[in-house]
Amino acid sequence: MASVGGVWAEVVGQDRVVAELAGAVADPTAMTHAWLFTGPPGSGRSVAARAFAAALQCPTGGCGQCQSCHTVLAGTHPDVREVVPEGLSISVSEMRALVQIAARRPSSGGWQIVVIADADRLTEGAANALLKAVEEPTARTVFLLCAPSDHPDDVPVTIRSRxxxxxxxxxxPPAIAAVLAARDGIDEETASWAALVCGGHVGRARRLARDTEARMRREQVLALPLSLRGFGEVFSAADDLIGSAEAEAADVAGSRDAAEREALSVAMGSGGTGKGVASAQRGAKAAERELERRQKSRATRSQRDALDRALVDLAGFYRDVLTTTLGASVPATHPDRAGDTRRAASTWSPESTLRRLEAVLSCREALEVNVKPRIAVEAMLTILYRG
Structure with a gap:
């Protein structure tokens, strides 16, 4: 069995999972052609799948040092393809193309591997295209699916059963803090704080520990519950939440969008001469519209992901208030906001706190079904104000 080091070092706090996956790499009889990684956000579903893919292609089972390990983890291995949806869903055309590639024989590694990072975003058509491939896999093809759960709302039963x-x-938290300190060089105090307040999300812990703006956004969100003293604050808070999410999404997309537009311009013959330039430029408008569509979809997804992180923080605050009111002996989601939590618990009834918590969760659900963010957020904040 491979050691806990190597490619498995990135899989934080999942010793049982690492042992199972490393065992399958070492023992061909323990292998199967389709795997479904489930867990809450930040648990490391796609990280574990990627490490497993690297270990399968590695001559020594996941050393983390060879070319196969490096190329898989970097996303450049010719026999490993990872689908990370940039928009709101994974389309049927994208999945059909991927299935065709997955049916080929491996070119350099031992397996042809497909990693689907958010299988819960498969459209119905895409799920059907994947199902056929999973039902009749080629001998050296492995599908690694990642989703929040194996519930039918996340993964169709027909796929899950295979x-x-x-x-x-x-x-x-101790495992998260340890990896932040050892791998990212973050000081012990900051690493421990980030691990405690990240909600078990390793990536979020890293951002909070290293990014001043991420910490400021969290502070602004957690200040909201006790700052709503009138409807003026409700609409102002909605502006702030949505504006912050838009700004965060724009920061993520800015340089990438510009690079994609520049690459397309060059590909379409910008600044060039010759016989092929005119015909290439005739197709440029259609290509530009398609690029704009993809970038818009990606920006929408990024904005909603940023807004959802804020809602998760808010839900954690109201959960802490409720547990404090009821005297429950459970770890706090936001231990660094204990003063605000006690203040709210002394003012709100358990019923009003629960209504506020339900409003936050309902807002998350509304965003998932494509309700306009401003409408969903203003409705939520109205309930947070009224209690």
Whole structure:
């Protein structure tokens, strides 16, 4: 069995999962052609799948040092393809193209591997295209699917029944703090704080520990519950939440969008001469519209992901208030906001706190079904104000 080091070092706080996956790499009889990695956000579903893919292609089972390990983890291995939806869903055309490639024989590694990072975003057509491939796989093809759960709302039962389930749990704070300190060079105090307030999300812990703006956004969100003293604050807070999400999405997309537009311009013959330039430029408008569509979809997804992170923080605050009111002996989601939590618990009834918590969760659900963000957020904040 491979050691816990190598490619497995990135899989934080999941010793049981690492042992199972490393065992499958070492023992061909333990392998299967389709795996479903489930777990809450930040548990490391796609990280575990990627490490597994690297270990399968590695001559020594996941050393983390060879060319195969490096290229898989970098996303450049010719026999490993990872689907990370940039928009709101994974289309049927994208999945059909991927399935065709997956049916080929491996060119350099031992396996042809497909990693689907958000299988819960498959459209119905895409799921059907994937199902056929999973039902009749080629001998050296492996599908690694990642989703929040194996519930039919996330993964169709027909696909789930053909996969080996790998459930991941929420990594404990000490494990997160240890990896932040050892791998990212973050000081012990900051690493411990980030691990405690990240909600078990390793990526979020890293952002909070290293990004001043991420910490400021969190502070602004957690200041909201006790700052709503009138409807003026409600609409102002809605502007702030949505504006912050838009700004965060724009920061993520800015340089990438510009680079994609520049690359397309060159590909379409901008500044060139010769016989092929005119025909290439005739197709440029259609290509530009398609690029704009993809970038817009990606920006929408990024904005909603940023807004959802804020809602998760808010839900954690109201959860802390409720547990404080009821005297429950459970770890706080936001231990650094204990003063605000006690203040709110002394003012709000358990019923009003629960209504506020339900309003936040309902807002998350509304955004998932494409309700306009401003409408959903203003409705939520009205309930947060009224209680």
């Amino acid at each position: 996969c080996r389930l790998v459930p991941l749990g929420t990594p404990p």
